Amino acid sequence: MKEFQKTYNLYNGVKIPKVGFGTWQIKSGDEAYNSVLTALKNGYKHIDTALAYGNEKSVGRAIRDSKIKREEIFVTTKLPAEIKTYQEAEIAFIESINNLGLDYIDLYLIHAPWPWSEIGKDCSNGNVQVYKVLEKYYKLGKIKAIGVSNFSPNDIENIIKNNKIKPMVNQIDYFIGFSHEDTIKYCKENDIFIEAYSPLGTGYLLSNADIKKIADKYNVSSAQLALRYLLQKGVAPLPKSTHEERIIQNTQLDFEIKEADMHYLESIKNDPRKWG
Ligand code: NAP
Numbered sequence: 105m106k107e108f109q110k111t112y113n114l115y116n117g118v119k120i121p122k123v124g125f126g127t128w129q130i131k132s133g134d135e136a137y138n139s140v141l142t143a144l145k146n147g148y149k150h151i152d153t154a155l156a157y158g159n160e161k162s163v164g165r166a167i168r169d170s171k172i173k174r175e176e177i178f179v180t181t182k183l184p185a186e187i188k189t190y191q192e193a194e195i196a197f198i199e200s201i202n203n204l205g206l207d208y209i210d211l212y213l214i215h216a217p218w219p220w221s222e223i224g225k226d227c228s229n230g231n232v233q234v235y236k237v238l239e240k241y242y243k244l245g246k247i248k249a250i251g252v253s254n255f256s257p258n259d260i261e262n263i264i265k266n267n268k269i270k271p272m273v274n275q276i277d278y279f280i281g282f283s284h285e286d287t288i289k290y291c292k293e294n295d296i297f298i299e300a301y302s303p304l305g306t307g308y309l310l311s312n313a314d315i316k317k318i319a320d321k322y323n324v325s326s327a328q329l330a331l332r333y334l335l336q337k338g339v340a341p342l343p344k345s346t347h348e349e350r351i352i353q354n355t356q357l358d359f360e361i362k363e364a365d366m367h368y369l370e371s372i373k374n375d376p377r378k379w380g
Pocket residue numbers: 125126127128129152153215216253254275276300301302303304305306307310325327328342343344345346347350351353354
């Protein structure tokens with residue numbers, strides 16, 4: 105089996121395929137439908153979307169049309185960051201599951217601890233309230249695993265203290281040159297699995313000469329090196345592409361980055377999004 109199709113285990117026993125297909129900024133309609141279908145055709149078994157991406161209907165149609173058995177595909181969607189009341193969260197969850205046209209969701213996440221227009225705002229109580237909706241549908245079997253995204257250790261502590269079920273996943277931005285070390289350490293210690301979003305720095309890290317130099321050593325692209333780096337860190341990268349050749353390339357990760365090169369890549373500390 106190719107590395108990208110292997111799975112990690114969440115603490116509740118659910119298996120999550122190592123590489124997920126990201127769908128942020130893929131337009132609803134043909135673009136999202138074709139990209140997801142292309143990914144599934146090329147062996148991806150893990151799709152990441154969100155109500156906020158506006159493409160769940162197209163993603164769901166592609167999943168159904170792929171004819172792959174439902175239980176073989178791992179589907180993640182997310183509760184919009186702006187929603188912080190129980191009632192609105194329940195409506196949003198039902199909207200997502202209907203949009204996708206699926207009987208259950210594999211992983212449902214709170215998209216962020218604060219609305220995107222108010223990053224850093226204290227929504228502790230709202231997060232506890234909306235998380236109760238995740239717990240309700242998890243217990244009903246409509247969600248196989250629940251979690252959070254963009255949560256700091258304090259945000260997660262608040263959930264653990266005031267809710268019943270510990271999150272299984274935290275999805276955070278993580279790529280060569282950028283990571284939240286305190287959050288990663290906290291999640292590892294608490295058996296909360298890390299998914300790495302923007303594993304290619306939304307494309308920006310691909311023009312970095314230092315990364316390219318290491319990629320050349322292994323005869324792979326910078327994108328492949330960046331994804332393999334995250335696999336060796338034990339997390340699940342979620343690369344996005346609308347081009348078939350790149351969708352395929354991002355699955356070819358069966359090589360090993362040597363320890364010395366891993367250390368070198370870890371030492372690249374700039375946020376590639378600020379490189380220019
Ligand atoms: P990304 O996967 O880091 O990078 C995507 C960019 O890289 C696109 O411009 C893509 O171009 C290009 N690309 C992909 N593969 C390539 C390759 N092999 N060679 C050259 N260029 C390549 O971007 P992202 O969308 O920021 O992050 C990935 C996923 O993470 C999202 O789609 C979403 O599912 C998730 N995410 C979650 C959050 C959150 O708050 N939870 C936030 C951001 C992202 P083309 O598409 O033109 O090929």
